[in-house]
Amino acid sequence: MKKLFLLLLLPTISFAQDDLLKELEKQDQNTDYTIATFKGTRLVNGHSVETKNGGTLEFIFAHRFGKLNEGLYEMYGLDQAYVRLGLDYGITDNLSVSIGRNSADKIMDGYLKYKLLRQSSGERSFPFTMTLLGGTAYSISPKRGNEPEGFKTVDRLAYTAQALIARKFTPSLSLQIMPTYIHKNAVDQSREKNDQLAIGIGGRIKLTRSVALTSEYYYRLDPPDNDLFEAGSKRYNSLGFGIDIETGGHVFQIVLTNTSSLTERTFITETKGDFFGGDIHLGFNVTRTFQLKKKDAK
Amino acid sequence: MRIILVFTLLLWAQVGKGQQRFFVDKALVTFFSDGVIEDIAAENNNVTSIFDAGQGEIAYLMNIKDFQFEKKLMQVHFNEKYMESEKYPKASFQGKIVGFNNTISGVQNIKAVGKLTIHGVTRDVELPGTAEMKNNQLLLKSKFTVKLLDYNIKVPQIVWQNIAQQVEVTVDFNYRPL
Numbered sequence: 001m002k003k004l005f006l007l008l009l010l011p012t013i014s015f016a017q018d019d020l021l022k023e024l025e026k027q028d029q030n031t032d033y034t035i036a037t038f039k040g041t042r043l044v045n046g047h048s049v050e051t052k053n054g055g056t057l058e059f060i061f062a063h064r065f066g067k068l069n070e071g072l073y074e075m076y077g078l079d080q081a082y083v084r085l086g087l088d089y090g091i092t093d094n095l096s097v098s099i100g101r102n103s104a105d106k107i108m109d110g111y112l113k114y115k116l117l118r119q120s121s122g123e124r125s126f127p128f129t130m131t132l133l134g135g136t137a138y139s140i141s142p143k144r145g146n147e148p149e150g151f152k153t154v155d156r157l158a159y160t161a162q163a164l165i166a167r168k169f170t171p172s173l174s175l176q177i178m179p180t181y182i183h184k185n186a187v188d189q190s191r192e193k194n195d196q197l198a199i200g201i202g203g204r205i206k207l208t209r210s211v212a213l214t215s216e217y218y219y220r221l222d223p224p225d226n227d228l229f230e231a232g233s234k235r236y237n238s239l240g241f242g243i244d245i246e247t248g249g250h251v252f253q254i255v256l257t258n259t260s261s262l263t264e265r266t267f268i269t270e271t272k273g274d275f276f277g278g279d280i281h282l283g284f285n286v287t288r289t290f291q292l293k294k295k296d297a298k
Numbered sequence: 299m300r301i302i303l304v305f306t307l308l309l310w311a312q313v314g315k316g317q318q319r320f321f322v323d324k325a326l327v328t329f330f331s332d333g334v335i336e337d338i339a340a341e342n343n344n345v346t347s348i349f350d351a352g353q354g355e356i357a358y359l360m361n362i363k364d365f366q367f368e369k370k371l372m373q374v375h376f377n378e379k380y381m382e383s384e385k386y387p388k389a390s391f392q393g394k395i396v397g398f399n400n401t402i403s404g405v406q407n408i409k410a411v412g413k414l415t416i417h418g419v420t421r422d423v424e425l426p427g428t429a430e431m432k433n434n435q436l437l438l439k440s441k442f443t444v445k446l447l448d449y450n451i452k453v454p455q456i457v458w459q460n461i462a463q464q465v466e467v468t469v470d471f472n473y474r475p476l
Contacts, residue, residue, distance in 0.1 A: 021357040291370065294368050
């Protein structure tokens with residue numbers, strides 16, 4: 001009987017300790033998706049896992065000067081400039097498209113970028129973000145009518161496929177690896193292959209809330225024995241460092257890199273500069289984001 | 299023996315009374331701030347709250363990342379730079395409602411006294427509001443101002459025109475009895 005009495009008392013005891021907030025916290029089982037692994041859609045020269053959000057348009061003005069070691073005559077590279085003008089648009093939060101025109105080698109490029117997996121914690125936890133990138137590059141050079149013998153229009157095309165895999169380890173440290181496949185329709189078979197593989201690594205360290213250091217390196221996995229760009233000029237792996245500065249809707253990236261190009265086919269497989277030999281290009285990526293579509297009203 | 303039984307039953311009745319609880323799990327909290335260049339507004343309709351009418355105790359909890367902005371980039375900046383929501387994922391309030399009588403119909407002026415936690419900073423606050431019993435549901439509304447500095451939320455100088463130093467928070471809870 002005594003036991004029964006205690007049992008009957010039980011509910012009153014359990015209600016005595018009453019921390020409503022703790023009860024709410026117990027119920028709260030959200031999946032927390034990682035945001036802002038990188039500040040921009042580009043790491044240095046290549047892409048980051050970030051895509052534009054649905055309905056946002058980003059204008060990218062990217063620009064590389066000549067080489068620093070060209071001396072005073074070329075004003076340490078400032079006399080030359082290579083420019084890529086581009087637009088990125090988010091169709092959905094996970095799917096975006098971009099187009100651009102690159103003055104180095106006169107290349108038009110287009111990309112489709114899809115965020116397949118998102119890093120998350122909480123109820124459904126996942127360790128990394130993975131974005132798939134498919135790109136096409138069309139070289140306008142050589143000029144029509146000036147093509148060498150036997151040059152066909154399809155020879156102007158090259159393709160890039162990348163799996164961008166990144167993890168935000170802490171709010172200030174993110175790392176990314178980028179297995180890359182590049183196919184070029186026309187190459188000089190004695191110096192390179194049509195299909196080339198590379199693996200990129202990159203990362204960023206946030207210095208303050210608005211300033212971050214970024215870096216990127218692409219290692220070519222199967223360069224040919226005769227790894228020359230043309231007689232006497234070697235090919236190098238591309239390496240770049242950047243400082244991202246973010247203000248409102250703008251991201252400014254100041255970069256130092258050994259390539260003048262901003263399209264995968266060229267900066268991964270046709271980089272001419274030796275970074276440690278002083279072939280360093282100063283450059284800027286400036287982006288401006290516009291919200292084109294407002295979110296649907298509820 | 300009979301006395302004990304009566305006593306127990308009385309206690310049970312007490313439990314019943316203590317259980318006058320209200321719950322809501324898709325409640326709305328919005329904030330608004332008029333900046334010089336553009337207004338900033340966001341809403342979170344994923345707020346959970348419990349109100350214990352017997353004790354007068356209330357708590358509500360929200361995830362900072364659930365705040366939706368018209369401009370997605372602003373939402374990213376809000377989370378990453380100002381609220382640091384990876385470090386401080388939640389905001390909450392815990393306290394007591396003063397001046398509520400659930401036997402009166404119509405709108406009553408009430409006050410919530412307790413602790414408001416935003417951006418990892420907890421402060422004692424007194425929030426004004428109204429309560430109304432309507433078809434067995436309880437409507438609680440409140441509007442108050444949050445000063446960013448009070449909660450150690452720093453606005454970078456370079457965008458200072460964009461963001462006012464205080465925001466107006468609106469709370470709109472529509473409880474059902476639990």
